[in-house]
Amino acid sequence: MNPRLSNPKTTYVVWGLFIINLLIFFVLETIGNTEDSVFMYRHGAMLTSAISHGHEYWRFFTAMFLHFGPTHIFNNLLVLFAIGTILENGIGHVRTAAIYLLSGLGANLISYFISLRAGEEVLSAGASGAVFGLMGAMIFGGLFARDRIGTLTPVQIAVLLGLSLYHGVSEGVDDAAHIGGLILGFLLAAVFIKLIPFRDRSYPKA
Numbered sequence: 001m002n003p004r005l006s007n008p009k010t011t012y013v014v015w016g017l018f019i020i021n022l023l024i025f026f027v028l029e030t031i032g033n034t035e036d037s038v039f040m041y042r043h044g045a046m047l048t049s050a051i052s053h054g055h056e057y058w059r060f061f062t063a064m065f066l067h068f069g070p071t072h073i074f075n076n077l078l079v080l081f082a083i084g085t086i087l088e089n090g091i092g093h094v095r096t097a098a099i100y101l102l103s104g105l106g107a108n109l110i111s112y113f114i115s116l117r118a119g120e121e122v123l124s125a126g127a128s129g130a131v132f133g134l135m136g137a138m139i140f141g142g143l144f145a146r147d148r149i150g151t152l153t154p155v156q157i158a159v160l161l162g163l164s165l166y167h168g169v170s171e172g173v174d175d176a177a178h179i180g181g182l183i184l185g186f187l188l189a190a191v192f193i194k195l196i197p198f199r200d201r202s203y204p205k206a
Contacts, residue, residue, distance in 0.1 A: 013097045014084035018077055021127060024065050025073050035069040037123050045125040046108060048115045060112070064104040066125035076127045083134045090141060090148040095192040096134070099185055103133020107181035114176050129181035136185025137193075145193045 025034065032039040041047055044062030051059055067073035088096040107129020115122040141149030 009089055011085045011088040011093075011096075013093045013100070014081060014088050017084070017100065017127075018081060021065055021067070021073065021077060021080075025067055028066070034067060040066060040068065040125055041123060045123055046112065047123050048112065048121050051112055052116055060105055060108045063108055063125040064101075064127055064130055067127070068125060072126055076131050079131045080127065080134065083131075083138050086149065087134055087137055087141065090145075090150070091137075091189075091193055092198070095196075098192060099133050099137045099188045100130045102188055103136070103181045103184045104130030106184040107132065107177040110180035111177035124177070129177050129184075132178045132181035133185030133188065136182040136187075137189035138185075139182075140186045140189035141193065144190070148193060 028034050028039075028043060032043075034040060037045075041050070043066065044059060045066050046059045046063040050056045067076065084096065084100075087099075104127065108124075111122070111124055111129070138149065
């Protein structure tokens, strides 16, 4: 067993992201309707034309913390907590936060450019790209950094991929952004885990 999993530390990043997403959702639900497209646009959701013509690039970031209704946020926060706690215990606070934020921003960029290229006006929001980034990092860790994450069997990896596809289809959102987040998380994990040395030397190498 991975010694990190048997002696877990406080996962400040995961808990912080969990609380921030939840608070924003409750505030928006209190003052309006998170399933209303116009309301969500006014509060920071991504809209293709608002970025391409209005140059409102800040929406790439704000959209990561908005969710369309209870089911949307429940699905994302469930996966965030389940995967994020394992990752943060294995690779630390800073790496987890960086993978989450960069995957989320990258996934939103991918979603934007795909809709722009297709000439579609798309309104989107959610932490899915960032959460899928953590999933991609988890897969990388399970394959190539088992001393940090623990071992993932091929069946477990297949389940993660299957859940990711179901997650996208069930929400009716852009699967390209989800897949983009998954790939980005995998690649970012390769950089942050393999190329940047860890300060702690307390655990044996696999």
